[in-house]
Amino acid sequence: MEKEKKRAKITFTGIRKALRLYEYAKPYRWQFAIGLVMLLLSSSASLAFPKLLGDLIDLGNKGRLLAEIDRVGLMLAAVLVLQSVFSYLRVRIFVSVTEKTLASLRQATYSHLVRLPMKFFAERRVGELNSRISSDISQLQDLFTTTLAEFLRQVITIMGGIVLLWITSWKLTLFMLAIVPGICVLAVVFGKFIRKYSKQVQGQIADSNTIVEETLQGIFNVKAFANEYFEIGRYKTKTDEAARTGVKAGSYQAAFVSFLILGLFGAMVAVIWKGVMLMETGAIEVGALFSFILYTAFIGGSISGLAEIYTRIQRALGASENLLEIHDEPVEDIRLQAVTHPAVPISGEISFRNVSFHYPSRKDIPVLRDVSFDVQPGWQVALVGPSGAGKSTVVSLLLRFYDPASGKISFDGRDAASYSLSELRSQMAVVPQDVFLFGGTIRENIAYGDPAASDEAIAAAAKQANAWEFISRFPEGMNTIVGERGVQLSGGQRQRIAIARAVLRNPRILILDEATSALDSESERLVQDALDKLMLGRTSIVIAHRLSTVRRADLILVMDKGRIVEEGTHEELMERAEGLYKGLSELQFTV
Numbered sequence: 001m002e003k004e005k006k007r008a009k010i011t012f013t014g015i016r017k018a019l020r021l022y023e024y025a026k027p028y029r030w031q032f033a034i035g036l037v038m039l040l041l042s043s044s045a046s047l048a049f050p051k052l053l054g055d056l057i058d059l060g061n062k063g064r065l066l067a068e069i070d071r072v073g074l075m076l077a078a079v080l081v082l083q084s085v086f087s088y089l090r091v092r093i094f095v096s097v098t099e100k101t102l103a104s105l106r107q108a109t110y111s112h113l114v115r116l117p118m119k120f121f122a123e124r125r126v127g128e129l130n131s132r133i134s135s136d137i138s139q140l141q142d143l144f145t146t147t148l149a150e151f152l153r154q155v156i157t158i159m160g161g162i163v164l165l166w167i168t169s170w171k172l173t174l175f176m177l178a179i180v181p182g183i184c185v186l187a188v189v190f191g192k193f194i195r196k197y198s199k200q201v202q203g204q205i206a207d208s209n210t211i212v213e214e215t216l217q218g219i220f221n222v223k224a225f226a227n228e229y230f231e232i233g234r235y236k237t238k239t240d241e242a243a244r245t246g247v248k249a250g251s252y253q254a255a256f257v258s259f260l261i262l263g264l265f266g267a268m269v270a271v272i273w274k275g276v277m278l279m280e281t282g283a284i285e286v287g288a289l290f291s292f293i294l295y296t297a298f299i300g301g302s303i304s305g306l307a308e309i310y311t312r313i314q315r316a317l318g319a320s321e322n323l324l325e326i327h328d329e330p331v332e333d334i335r336l337q338a339v340t341h342p343a344v345p346i347s348g349e350i351s352f353r354n355v356s357f358h359y360p361s362r363k364d365i366p367v368l369r370d371v372s373f374d375v376q377p378g379w380q381v382a383l384v385g386p387s388g389a390g391k392s393t394v395v396s397l398l399l400r401f402y403d404p405a406s407g408k409i410s411f412d413g414r415d416a417a418s419y420s421l422s423e424l425r426s427q428m429a430v431v432p433q434d435v436f437l438f439g440g441t442i443r444e445n446i447a448y449g450d451p452a453a454s455d456e457a458i459a460a461a462a463k464q465a466n467a468w469e470f471i472s473r474f475p476e477g478m479n480t481i482v483g484e485r486g487v488q489l490s491g492g493q494r495q496r497i498a499i500a501r502a503v504l505r506n507p508r509i510l511i512l513d514e515a516t517s518a519l520d521s522e523s524e525r526l527v528q529d530a531l532d533k534l535m536l537g538r539t540s541i542v543i544a545h546r547l548s549t550v551r552r553a554d555l556i557l558v559m560d561k562g563r564i565v566e567e568g569t570h571e572e573l574m575e576r577a578e579g580l581y582k583g584l585s586e587l588q589f590t591v
């Protein structure tokens, strides 16, 4: 339903909206204008053809062919040369304008996309966003390089053709115009009908591509669950559906083609019939009739081409609407350069005052209820509690991925909302449970903590994170490529890289999501030791699963169903006979 509405809107406001994309072409508008002039010249040159050929026939008819053939032949050759030169320039200019425009559109879309708030990504699928950047922009490429030029060429051919026809014989022109526009209107209506189907096929193909992408991204899970059959079935359903719609669209397309053939050839026959009748009365000569028929063919061809172009323009409008939807989403206030010296350095004091929160996608389910706590600079705070209690949500709010629905979060006594997002986040570092490594080298992955860091600083961070020892054992050392998502490294090694990243960042607040899966004891010792060094002298908020972490914490916040149900140190909480903490600690937090 929602999609239907969007399609209908394309016709009315689509063009005006899409013109906003003109902004990206603006720097090249003069180049584009020259391209348009070239287009005008090459189209006009092609219009001279039928006229010159008609002249040639008339000359032959009057027996003056030998005397004049060189003149007409030379003119035809000149027209040919001009047309090819103009066309060459037009294509070159249009392609260059398009490539530059689309590059800046791609850059603007991407830079907008990555600055969108978490809420946006939580509600959308990666495949869908991917296709916005790739296929929607390619649709526009088509529009700028060929469709628009074709459209203008056809319009010039139709208008210029009609003017030239009128000069040759207005009677015959009127007769032709009585037939052809009717066919034109029918063709447009028919084209519009077909467009509906091709859009549907496109959507279904996009859906099936999302399945491929998700399956490949989650191939580990697919295989582990032996769910290949399920994915194959899902893909089959979608592609069969697309094929069915495609076949249906194809049968309409076929009917459309035969309609055009019948209509256009029928019109041609009628024009010849009428022309020959006029020739009998001496109103038109044979050469002129010949060029008249050629012009009519040109015009007919252009009109039928227009229907196809109409469809392509509509498709491009749909694509630009999709893109503009991303551009219309409000971005977070993110600075586009590294924050080296924050204007307002924070000390690491944190306070939550009566914070309540629900995720924007599930407004009726409260996730945090009236959460209040205070953290002094340098404290180690452990968040514990059963799964779904809201621990990760507290961290998300701390990072300001979301804003609380009510209540206040402050850093150093100042409202979190009053800090610039980039500055605030630049003073925090996260060591997540599931470490994400990019497909580059180990050095690049560590440098993600501070892209401007020197090689020495990166090596020092690796050493402090107890990662140096295994990195130096690789023949390529720091330049070792980690596979996609770091599959070539063990869990413990990945964690130490993430720790090195955080060391390099030198944050005031460290956020740590402890791994639930047990590492072997040696690896565990190395990771723990690296973390201990990292936590020293900064505030750390740990989603804790290990008893050793909680024992040492300055403050333990025990969460359950979105509330803080107990708080204090390990000793204090163990004194509560019936406490949730006591119960959890007996399970050793390995939930």
Ligand SMILES: Nc1ncnc2c1ncn2[C@@H]1O[C@H](COP(=O)(O)OP(=O)(O)OP(=O)(O)O)[C@@H](O)[C@H]1O
Binding pocket: 122, 359, 360, 361, 362, 367, 385, 386, 387, 388, 389, 390, 391, 392, 393, 394
């Ligand atoms: N992006 C989201 N949109 C909607 N609801 C969410 C989202 N993320 C989490 N939730 C819900 O919020 C609640 C708290 O989730 P949260 O991840 O904070 O719990 P947690 O204590 O960290 O759990 P775990 O220990 O299992 O990671 C859960 O009920 C969860 O379903």
